[in-house]
Amino acid sequence: xxPALLTAAPSRPHDTGSDRAPRPYTRSWPTxxxxxxxxxxxxxxxxxxxxxxxxxxxxxxxxxRMVAASIALSAFVAFTxxxxxxxxxxxxxxxxxxxALPRGGTLGLIALWGVAWFGGYNVALNAAERLIDAGTAALxxxxxxxxxxxxxxxxxxxxxxxxxxxxxxxxFAGVALIAASGFTGHADKVGVALAVLSALLYAFGVLLQKRxxxxxxxxxxxxxxxxAGTAALxxxxxxxxxQLAAAPLPATLGMLxxxxxxxxxGFLAWGYVLSRWTAGRTTAATYLVPPVTVLxxxxxxxxxxxxxxxxxxxxxxxxxxxxxxx
Numbered sequence: 317x318x319p320a321l322l323t324a325a326p327s328r329p330h331d332t333g334s335d336r337a338p339r340p341y342t343r344s345w346p347t348x349x350x351x352x353x354x355x356x357x358x359x360x361x362x363x364x365x366x367x368x369x370x371x372x373x374x375x376x377x378x379x380x381r382m383v384a385a386s387i388a389l390s391a392f393v394a395f396t397x398x399x400x401x402x403x404x405x406x407x408x409x410x411x412x413x414x415x416a417l418p419r420g421g422t423l424g425l426i427a428l429w430g431v432a433w434f435g436g437y438n439v440a441l442n443a444a445e446r447l448i449d450a451g452t453a454a455l456x457x458x459x460x461x462x463x464x465x466x467x468x469x470x471x472x473x474x475x476x477x478x479x480x481x482x483x484x485x486x487x488f489a490g491v492a493l494i495a496a497s498g499f500t501g502h503a504d505k506v507g508v509a510l511a512v513l514s515a516l517l518y519a520f521g522v523l524l525q526k527r528x529x530x531x532x533x534x535x536x537x538x539x540x541x542x543x544a545g546t547a548a549l550x551x552x553x554x555x556x557x558x559q560l561a562a563a564p565l566p567a568t569l570g571m572l573x574x575x576x577x578x579x580x581x582g583f584l585a586w587g588y589v590l591s592r593w594t595a596g597r598t599t600a601a602t603y604l605v606p607p608v609t610v611l612x613x614x615x616x617x618x619x620x621x622x623x624x625x626x627x628x629x630x631x632x633x634x635x636x637x638x639x640x641x642x
Contacts (some may be wrong), residue, residue: 347592348468350585351601356583359608361578362450363616364570365442371567374442375552376559377574381544382434384575389539390586396535418532420542425528426537427544433521434545434579441514447507449619452494454609455629456511459487461602461636471523483639486631493628534587542579603637 368377418426445453465480495508528537560568588599606629613619621629 322480338472344592345448347589351589354582354585355601355604355608357578357582359454359605359612361574362445362454362609363546363612364574364578365445365453366450366613366617366619368567368570368574369442369446371458371563372559372571373552373555374439375549376556377442377571378435378438379546379549379552379556380560380568380571381438381575381579382542382549382571383493385434385579386539386542386546386575388576388580389542391584392580393535393539417536421485422528422531423540425524426532426540429521429524429528429537431542431548432517432524434542435519435548437514437521438545439512439549440517444507444510444514447504448511450613450617451606451610451619451621451627451629453511453514455632456491456508457515457518458603458606458632458636459491459512460515460518460522461469462487462639463515464522465639467519467523480639483635485635486638487635490631490633490635493631494625496624534566535584538583538587602635606633 365377374381417423441457442451444456462480462484466484469475469480491508491512495505525537610621610629614621
C-alpha cells in the first residue's frame with residue numbers, strides 16, 4: 317500500500333498532506349476507474365505474494381519486487397521531468413514550478429519511511445503469507461487504520477471518541493476470531509503475529525507520510541522512498557540471485573508483477589485519485605481491498621474461507637469503518 321496510505325486515518329481540518337485543498341468531489345469515470353484499478357491491484361498483491369512465496373524467501377522477494385518498482389518509478393519520474401523540460405515557460409521572471417528534491421532532515425525522514433514501508437512491511441508481510449493465506453493477511457492488515465487512529469490519540473494528542481473505542485473493540489474481536497480459527501481453518505499464531513506487525517509498520521508509515529506530504533509531493537516521496545527501501549533490502553541480494561536461478565518462470569514473473577503493478581502503478585494511480593477525491597471518499601474505497609482479496613484468493617488459489625474466520629473478517633472491517641468514518 318502509498319499516497320493512498322494517508323487516507324487511512326480520519327480526515328481532520330488540521331491534517332496536512334493530501335488533505336490540503338482537495339478538489340470538489342466528482343464521480344468522473346476516469347477517477348472511478350483509477351480507484352477501482354488500484355483496489356484490484358492492491359488486492360492482487362496479497363495473492364501474488366502467496367503465489368511467489370513458494371519459491372522466494374521473504375527478503376529476496378521483497379528486494380526483487382522493489383527493484384522492479386524502483387525501475388518503473390524512476391522511468392516515470394524521468395518521463396515527467398522530460399515533459400516539464402520541453403514545456404514552454406511563461407515569459408518573465410515567474411517561479412519555476414518544477415518540484416525541488418528534498419534535502420536534510422526531510423530527505424532523512426523520507427528514507428526512514430521508505431525503509432519501514434517498502435522494506436520492513438514487505439518482508440513482514442511476505443513472511444506472514446508463508447504461514448497464513450492471502451485472505452487472512454489482507455483482513456489483519458486492514459486493521460491498520462485503527463492503529464493509526466489510536467496512535468493519533470496517544471502521540472498527537474487527538475481526542476479519544478466513543479466511536480473509536482467501539483471500533484477498536486469490534487475490530488480486535490475480529491482479529492481474535494481469525495487467530496483462533498484461521499481463515500482456512502488452520503490457524504498459525506506466528507503468521508498472525510507477523511501480519512499484525514505488518515499492520516503496525518503500515519500505521520507508522522501512514523503517520524510519517526501524512527506529515528511529510530506537507531513538504532514534498534507524493535510522486536517524489538514515493539520514488540525516493542522506494543529507492544531507500546530497495547537499498548535497505550540489498551543484504552538479501554545474494555539470496556535473490558541464487559533463488560532467481562532456481563525459481564520457475566511463473567514465480568519470477570509474479571514477483572516482478574508485484575513491483576510494477578501493485579507498487580509502482582498502484583501508487584501512481586492512487587495519487588491521481590487523491591488529487592480528485594476527498595480523503596473520506598478515498599478511504600471508503602480502501603475498504604474494498606480485503607473482500608476483493610478474499611474473492612481472488614478463493615478463485616485463484618482455492619483457499620476456501622472458514623465460516624468463523626469470515627465472521628472475524630467482517631468484524632474487522634466493521635470496526636475499521638465505524639472508527640474511521642464520520
